[in-house]
Amino acid sequence: MRLAASLGACLALGAAWLRVVCAGSAMGDRLLVLVPTAEAAGGYSELLGSLAERGFDVSVRAASNSSVALHVDGRRQYDHAVLLAPAAKRLGAALTAHSFVRFVDDGGNLVVVGSSDMSDQSRKLAAQFGVVFEKHGSRVVDHSHHLVTDGTGDHAVVAASRLAAVPAVLSPQLLEAPGTVYFRGIGHRYDPSNPLLTPALTGAPTTYSDLSGDEVLSGRQLGLVSVFQTRRNARVAFSGSADLFSDAFMRTTQSRNRQLVHDITQWTFQEKAVLREVARRHYLAATGMQPEHYRVSNDMVYEIDLSVYYDDAWRPYEADDVQFEAIMLDPYIRTTLNRTRSSGPAATYRGDIRLPDRYGTFTFRVNYKRTGLANVDVKDTVAIWPLRHDEYPRFLSAAYPYYTGSFVMMVGFLALCAAWLWSAEPSKPVTQAKPATQVKPATQAKPATQAKPATQAKHTAKSKPKSS
Missing domain, CATH: 3.40.50 (Rossmann fold)
Structure with a gap:
């Protein structure tokens, strides 16, 4: 020993x-x-x-x-x-x-x-x-x-x-x-x-x-x-x-x-092929600021910095297959990030992304796994809210046919009302009424026939000769 x-x-x-x-x-x-x-x-x-x-x-x-x-x-x-x-x-x-x-x-x-x-x-x-x-x-x-x-x-x-x-x-x-x-x-x-x-x-x-x-x-x-x-x-x-x-x-x-x-x-012993995430960030494309929550269909930017270790130093990692995912149970967005620049020992990967037209709690994830390289799996949980009542557009271009149909119907209804109100019926000449005819007196009813007495009816029935 x-x-x-x-x-x-x-x-x-x-x-x-x-x-x-x-x-x-x-x-x-x-x-x-x-x-x-x-x-x-x-x-x-x-x-x-x-x-x-x-x-x-x-x-x-x-x-x-x-x-x-x-x-x-x-x-x-x-x-x-x-x-x-x-x-x-x-x-x-x-x-x-x-x-x-x-x-x-x-x-x-x-x-x-x-x-x-x-x-x-x-x-x-x-x-x-x-x-x-x-x-x-x-x-x-x-x-x-x-x-x-x-x-x-x-x-x-x-x-x-x-x-x-x-x-x-x-x-x-x-x-x-x-x-x-x-x-x-x-x-x-x-x-x-x-x-x-x-x-x-x-x-x-x-x-x-x-x-x-x-x-x-x-x-x-x-x-x-x-x-x-x-x-x-x-x-x-x-x-x-x-x-x-x-x-x-x-x-x-x-x-x-x-x-x-x-x-x-x-x-x-991890002297090479050690991949790590140095920093990551996401923000609105319009303001460059990271909000507390996003709105549906916002344009955002996602960036991640990656470094690889070899020859006793951390160096920028260069690849063309780093992907970003926006997940809510299932991936709604999966896109490849573009390598933009190398700052110091890290390379920056950027993606210009339009968020889905769906509100809820999403996970922004970069899950990068390649044979021999250390795994990089980073997640951010963000909330995507629906638009406020005053954030919707006043008119939708896809609804122009329906707007046109509504206005045409209103104009037609007003025209019909005007035609009905301001149109008069043609006047007719006044004629002298005929005198009422004299009603004829009702005809006298015929006197009812007198019923034969019962005894006479029986006698008549007995007097009939019998047939041979």
């Missing part, structure tokens, strides 16, 4: 003069490196020396040291951590998978390496981020692309060259220059639909995992090195090979391991 501490101190002191000019992290320089034993730190001198030269305060500790803790009294003790002890079955009392997850949730950055004899605790830690390593004892094999030394080849030392084209993570020197990365270890599975996880190095078509089970894991499905960025911009890197970081592989002829390790650690 003393040897590891002395090594870390010597590296830090020896590179103190480089800290001013070399890149530093935007999140801090406290770095914890966990190795299997104190003596094992000597096999990673290239890595530790590079970290010290870049300005990190490197603390090398044995993974089984019970005095090492990521949090003390609820406070994070380190800004970054490297777990270089994949086979360690027993870590310190305070070093558990849960403590590492809490470390990342609290904003810490982490590098996790694996091997064929990877412990269950490291597997559980990787599974929390969607990385599933292969079975215990499995290894990555390639019979066509492997390391050849002294005429003999080791098919378990894969010469990988399939790098992901992610400029925010991997440098142009690595993506454009030819070369191979030597890898000896275990592969892992990853979900390609996971937007937070990005495979940085995958297997070639001839690369496969020898103990994958029923479904052989090979090609692009076989992850060798992957990076993960949380929604709070903490970063985690996973490698199935601890030898990839070792001095032996970095010093191999035509090896690109040194450049790959430099790029992966530089991205993970």
Whole structure:
């Protein structure tokens, strides 16, 4: 333990003069490196020396040291951590998978390496981020692309060259220059639909995992090195090979391991591709002032300043896909902002926007997420009020036909009334009335016939002869 501490101190002191000019992290320089034993730190001198030269305060500790803790009294003790002890079955009392997850949730950055004899605790830690390593004892094999030394080849030392084209993570020197990365270890599975996880190095078509089970894991499905960025911009890197970081592989002829390790650690420890919002503002286009509330259909201006961190400095971020959204449950407006100027370490993006013809509580949002870059998600809640009764226009151009129809109807009604009031009927000549005719007297009614007596009627009926 003393040897590891002395090594870390010597590296830090020896590179103190480089800290001013070399890149530093935007999140801090406290770095914890966990190795299997104190003596094992000597096999990673290239890595530790590079970290010290870049300005990190490197603390090398044995993974089984019970005095090492990521949090003390609820406070994070380190800004970054490297777990270089994949086979360690027993870590310190305070070093558990849960403590590492809490470390990342609290904003810490982490590098996790694996091997064929990877412990269950490291597997559980990787599974929390969607990385599933292969079975215990499995290894990555390639019979066509492997390391050849002294005429003999080791098919378990894969010469990988399939790098992901992610400029925010991997440098142009690595993506454009030819070369191979030597890898000896275990592969892992990853979900390609996971937007937070990005495979940085995958297997070639001839690369496969020898103990994958029923479904052989090979090609692009076989992850060798992957990076993960949380929604709070903490970063985690996973490698199935601890030898990839070792001095032996970095010093191999035509090896690109040194450049790959430099790029992966530089991205993970937030020395580059860190995007942030410096300032934002919105105001009325007519007055240049920000009101307490807007009115429907107001013309407003939205501006946001963005900076990106690399080469130990904040610089203006240049892009053409920064979008603004005005949201009330659903986006009512989505428009691309235009980069107008660069003032100091930030670039200004501006949008001239007409607010929707809808009142309510809206959210002005810029949600910018790109692979490898830190997420920028800023929100402002504003109120949009309807117009007052005296703020509406007196006449609407779209209603001119209705105005015309109303006036025509009124004019026609007045003309009809005038025609009815001022028009007289033609006069008729007065004629002498005829004398009334004399009413004839009513005619006398005929006398009613006398009814025959009943006896006479009976006699008449009896006197009738019977028919034969």
